[in-house]
Amino acid sequence: MSAVLGAATGAATVATRNVIARIAREEWRALFRDRAAVAGIALLTVLMLVAALTAHEHRRAADAERARYQAQANHEFEAQPDRHPHRMVHYGHFVFRPVNPLAAFDPGIDGFTGNTLFLEGHRQNSANFGDVRQTSLLLRFGQLTPAFVLQVLAPLLLVFFGHAAVARERESGTLRVLLAQGVRSRQLVLGKLLALGGFAGLALLPALAALVWFALDGHAPWPLAVALAAGYTGWLLLWVLGVVLVSMCVARGRDALLVLLTAWAVIVILLPRWVPDMANHAVALPTRFEDAIHVQREYLALGDSHNPNDPAFAAFRDRLLKQYGVTRIEDLPVNFKGLVGMEGERKSSELFDRYAAAAFDRQERQGEIIDAFGWASPALALRRLSMAAAGTDLASYRSFLEQGERYRYALIQGLNRIQVERLAYADDIDRNKDNRVSRDHWREFPEFQYEAAPVATTLRRVAPAAGVLALWLAALGTLAWVLAGRLGRIAR
């Protein structure tokens, strides 16, 4: 008995599958009879390839250039002559931000941030020479990258060629015929979804190929490449669902097109500009100018670390004297002037870090406001996912600056330590004496190595945005399922 029933259900499933496949096939045939659709997908493919090639080339060139500059800066640092270590503290060092391998897919904020950081004693500098101040306003039209093509242009293509999927059947009266012939409305919608999904897959294919290429060539971690692929697949799926949904609910294809184009303009063009603008007003950022004045005020209150007699360092001196059991700083076995320098650097670095962290925290609060609007425009969620996975978001930029700062601190304190250990205090305070240490010391410092965030951390950052996209997918999917069941009735 149950065997018979099972066979019957099996046959029914096969029949259902056949109907859906046939509808999808018919829709595909219609799509590819439309020369515009073929031209559209061809154009998108060409654009994607051009974007991938140029973005890859740009990334490679930028990375090579920065590596070259880094090598030059390292060499110049090591090649400095014998001199007083504090001269080296002021000579400082340069570090350059390497380009993330997946930046070729989505350069994110790379063009908007400086990538050259000058490290010196007593100061935290800004990263300078970002593209945005060097390329006229053309950059603001968008960068031609695979991410841009998928984020902005691919949905437009789906809107153009999918808006009539169901509406056409209704307008020409074939919808009623199909339903009368026993095709279930859900089968019809599934077929249309399948066809448009296939079309989206075609649009996605070159992007996925590019992603594989970047991952192989740039040695990007595979989980991140997969996250990007999944994110963009979800994004296009979202549009497939949305397009078919609107096409189902609206009486005429023309209206479906208008509704969808409006939705596209609002979701992809308008909100991604307007929401950040709002966030920027909601959380004000102080100018570097103000911060510098406030920092300098507090810095001066810390005392002058160049002056071993500065009263601000009296307690430090007393502690030190007690520690070594001597009464005069001249009797200390170490160079007191260098120690004051180290103590001053420690205090001032804490101060700088506090201001830098406050500035970044404010920017992250702005980011949280923008992310909250992911519910209104999934484009924002997608952008977050894409930039985070590609390592081109604010968090990874912050990480570069913080690593640069840690390197600066270690370097400066290392130089101060040389002063403490290699120069006698009596010599050091004699302004007429030329105090120098061997240049060999400069070579002892390790080179700056930028560490990308661990994959697990990045994936955790990606997760909330992926969740928003998944919820959007689930909501639209459910809506499509429910409305598809009533297709015969709605908007007759």
Added chain:
Amino acid sequence: MNWLAHEMRLVLRSRLSACALLLLLLLSALAVWSGMREVERQRQTIARLAPLHEQDVAALAARYPDSKDAGNPAYYTFYNTWDPPSAAAFLALGLRDVAPYVLRIRALGLQAQLYEGETFNPEVALPGRFDFAFVLIYLAPLFAIALLHDLVSGERQTGRLRLLLAMPDAGRLWRRRAGLRYALLFLCLAVPACVGAALSGTGIVATGIVLAVTAACLAFWTGLSLLVATLHWRSVTNATVLMGAWAVLTLVLPALANVALIRAIPVHQGVDLMLAQRQVVHGAWELPREETMRKFVASHPEWKDHTAVPRRFHWKWYFAFHQVGDESVAGAARDYRGGLLARQAWTGRLGWLLPGVGAQAVLHRLAGTDLPAQLAYQDAIAAFHRQIRTFYYPYLFNDRPFGTADFARQPGFVPRVPDGMPGRDGLAALLALFVLAGAVQLAGLWRLGRLRM
């Protein structure tokens, strides 16, 4: 005027058209308001910094009431410079969100200070600002397309086309319809812009040019919409083609051009010049001081009799080698600027072909928020830096003491005043925009007049 009322009723009766126009009005008003708010904020920031700076200088004057020389005051005194937004800046905020409009400098080497960045959130800057220029360049074309793409095909699909074409002088009817829609779109953009201009005190000429750019932009897109609308296609095809054209002209081609421009004119001298300047400045400690002083007086002959430097540290030598460091990279700095200006020039030329880029070039030039404006601010800073240096030199080279009273004699920054004129490049871009838009508009109107069934 009867026809006007009648056509107006037709436009407004279509709920979609009325909604679209209202939305455009709302968006442009929002953009103008948001731009004005941002400009106001920048003004307030500049105003807030002046007293802060004065306190800073007063504290310094208290710390160094009587210096034997000007060395310490010269080393520690920062000067504030600022670039006030122009009266038209609210229309197109341009680079003002990523480039500093306030910068502190001191008498040390300028090249190490000039390229300092501003604190900004790159994720906010990435998509660009929501200002009038954005509404005009990106959004207004979409509204023009929505209103005009089915001008003819809509009538055909409802079966009225034959009747309309049979009327005497049918061409005039089409022109009236298109003209009315054009005028309504123009009003939706122009009214908020004019209100904003009046409130901001934008000059008549500048306002006139903004209106002209708006008119030209709309003329291009209505003209293109008419050209497509007169082809014998369905409304849906028209919309698809027009949107495709919009995507290519405002998104794809500028992005492609940007790639080409970055590749054709590489600008990496910025980093080179910074590295080179550092080498010279810090290398000076190892050089014989006479050599540095010789280089210094080569460009400052007035001090040639004061170059003797004692064996121990002397501030005049210190400031001299900073200046020599700047001079050693003067050529590289010129090249760097040249590269930036070349990119700007090619962007301008691109504007002759792409209406969006052209409109952007004119608006941002007018608003004084583009790359040349940023370079002009840097020039103003450089000139001020020269003033600061020459203020201190007599104290340093003549070993004159620097007292509290001398703090009050320090030079003050005088900001450049944008003239609100588009300049020669802007005028050329405007002219090109007019020619392009006019040609497309005329072609569209001409096709309308020759419309057959």
